[in-house]
Amino acid sequence: MAALTRRAKGVPLSLLIAKYFAYAFVLICAVWAASFTALSASMNAGAVYPANWGAAHAGETAKALQGEGPLDPQSIPTAYRYALFAAGGELLAADMDGAMLERARELAADGEAAAETEVTGSAGATYASFGLSDGTFCVLGSDYMPQFASPSLRDSLPNPQNIMLAAGALGSLAAVALVARRAGRSISRKMAPLTDAAERVSRQDLDFSVEPGGVREVNEVLSAMDGMRSSLKESLEARWDAERRQRDQVAALAHDLKTPLTVMRANADYIAEEASSLASGGLGDISGAAADIAAAAERLDSYVGLLIGVSNGGAAPSEGRRSDAGEVAAAVEADARALAHAEGVALSVSGAEGLDGLEVPGDACEISRAAMNVVSNAVEHASERVSVSLRAEGGILEIEVADDGSGFSPEALERGCERFFQGDPSRAGAHHGLGLYAASEVVQRCGGEIGLSNDLARDGAVQGARVILSIPLAFSPNS
Template sequence: MGNGVQMAALTSAQAAGKRRGMPLAFVIARYFVYSFVAVGITWVAAFMLLSSAINTGYVVEASWGPANARAVATELMDADSLEPVDIPTSYRYLIVDASGRTVATDLEGAQLGHAAEAADAALGAQSEDIAIEGGGGGLTFASFSVTRGGACVLVSEYLPQWASRDLAETLPNPQNIMFVIGIAGSALALALVAHRASRVISRKMRPLADAAVRIGQEELDFPVGRTNVREVNDILAAMDAMRSSLAESLDARWQAERAQREQMASLAHDLKTPLTVLRANADFVAEELECDEAPCEGDRGDIAAAARDIAVSAERLDGYVRLLIEASHGAGSAAKAPVSPAELCRHVVLEAEPVARARGIELTSSIQPDVAGAPDALLDRTMLARAVSNLVSNAVEHARSRVEISCMLDDGSLVIEVGDDGAGFSPAALEHGCERLFTDDSSRSTTGGERHYGLGLFGAAEAARAHGGSITLANRIDAHGAVLGATATMRLPLSA
């Protein structure tokens, strides 16, 4: 896919994501609301717990001490004996004797100093007087003289207090407990909301994490998931475009590597043909030279022809080796250029002659006159020559005595037909003979016991397909149904 197509796919995917799902800001705001509500509920619960303790009598409300200071002072003023246990828990106190010496107190610091001044004033006042004054910071001081001598100062603070002195001495102030419960409950509520938010966000991000893991493992054939969050969908759409682009890139790389391997295998296979010619002609020359008799004029001609075939085959072998080296370096060897169909046909016939002579097979060829008048076409001459050479080698190996090459034009295509008088193709070969690595053709036994690798016809078919053409396999049948031989036909469109 080109960059324009990739960008179009990405834009389309992002637009689709924006049309569906809620904004991420809404998801975050929702959990902020949850947090505020949870904290509010926690503090309401703490306040209600304090109110319940007040209603059941375990706690005295905050206003009780200041509001009832005069009544409590009046009651304590006439007591036979004034002890700390007689003073309600809503008050802190200072009790002094007639000389002003401290008898009992739970005050300290500035409060104690203020209470001592109030006690001195109460000792010098009328016995029935009760002085109530504010001490700042929500404190109320009620000072009075005691009938049996001495004075007392009650200090009340605008705070709820425990009704039981035992609880007051062992537990913190009820309001402080309420604050602790509120703070701890708020922290717990926020932790629960955060845990819930993390699970939800993790679930919404899971398609993104899954896609990243699968792409990292080069597993690219899968649909990228979607969520109900727009921004996450935008990222998923971008990742899906990246996955598609990466899949196409890797597929192109794998295809290129496969094509390189197949090209090298085909070139290595094609080395067999010139090597066969070299070996056969070298053997022939060696036998002639080892003969005791001097070669006659005809034998000299045969030796010269064999030498020429050796030279031509060596040149072809050198070309194949160069192509093999280029293929191993990843360089493309296919190069189409204007080629005359007639020149191509003559070239393949010339290359076929040494192959047939090396096997002792008669080669006949025919190039119809209309081929000579065909205009040049964009063809890869080297590739097509190798392809036809594979067809010829296959025919020569299975022929009994004769191979034919015919070139003609048919409906704007160049048709090169290679036939032999061998046993013909088996039904399996007629259907699968041009497939890679197919070797199961029992009807066409090889000569010389050579091993086949299923690459010759496949390479020829690939060359034809690279030019928009094809190769068909068929058997020649006589009137009685007997197989006269096999035919491989290459059809190459000249207008492509």
């Protein structure tokens, strides 16, 4: 990491790019130099006439041809094109064409017998016109261009200058392609640590050290990526560890509940059986209490089964179901009264009778269990009384639970529904921070929400806590 943070480490990217530009420039210069050298060597060897050879030797060539008698085209140097005319101006033979042939016709029409040189336009051309001993008239034309000395090469290949230009252009392209390929490979190798680090981070493989590259800017990016990797590794490891501990705690809770439930159910059944056989009327309460214990044990046993399923990755049982709101209200009222009676807390329930015919999304048992988690918290923290209010307004079923306890702390108002949140660390031995979280999860699966608040006195003092479960109705006769 320290090596990566030193700016002096590595070559600047601009210098690396400039190096390959220099390579390309040198190679292009070498290609053109080789092309010019090859053309110059051909001229020195006599294989190619220089561009000015035709103009420089026009008179000399004309005199030589005049002394030979009838014109022999094979004796004309390849630097020239010729046209042979009869005395009356009729064209007898020619290997020139286009503008050059038209100019030759003009010269033949003038009937001049001496050599004449003319330069036309920017594309200079030299013409030599002369009469022959057989009465014919010849015109030689030469462009200011190099030309092959061999007639067969002249007639089958492009002009030597064009060949040189084409060779230089193709060689330049090849040089650029070669340098670009080499530069691409070199930069790819220098970028390899960055690519490797990005791929390993994308696979969440964070247990590695970033190796520096040879380019300063790449090293700076690698330094930032190494810092990101370290932070991400710490964050993910902390999250994975927290999730593992939470899963272990849920599984442990589910397992540990089995033993006391077995004992509770066996003893409750025994008490109920023995108490019901006695004639004393005072034992009726014992029998009822024992029946409540047995019923509660049965419910807890089913809860443990659900808890085990969820801890093992099982799906929630409420998906796609609808439940009668009246059934939910009746279950909440019965369970709340039993719990409040057992804890010695005064309980008032309102609105449970007016919800028949309404339906809510989700499982009735699951929704009532969510409500009882809230009621259990209220009973536990209440000073003397708890109130439960159920109502359906505006297409929403609201289950409101209030107590006269110390209320929620500011942190609990914000985080009370988080998993394993415990507002008072001193009570961690008795509570596991699952109640409001479980209620919130159930309500959210039903498309609803949960709200936490405190009841305040006129002087602003907290005089109790209030929790409202809001669940949208799936069916209402008035909808």
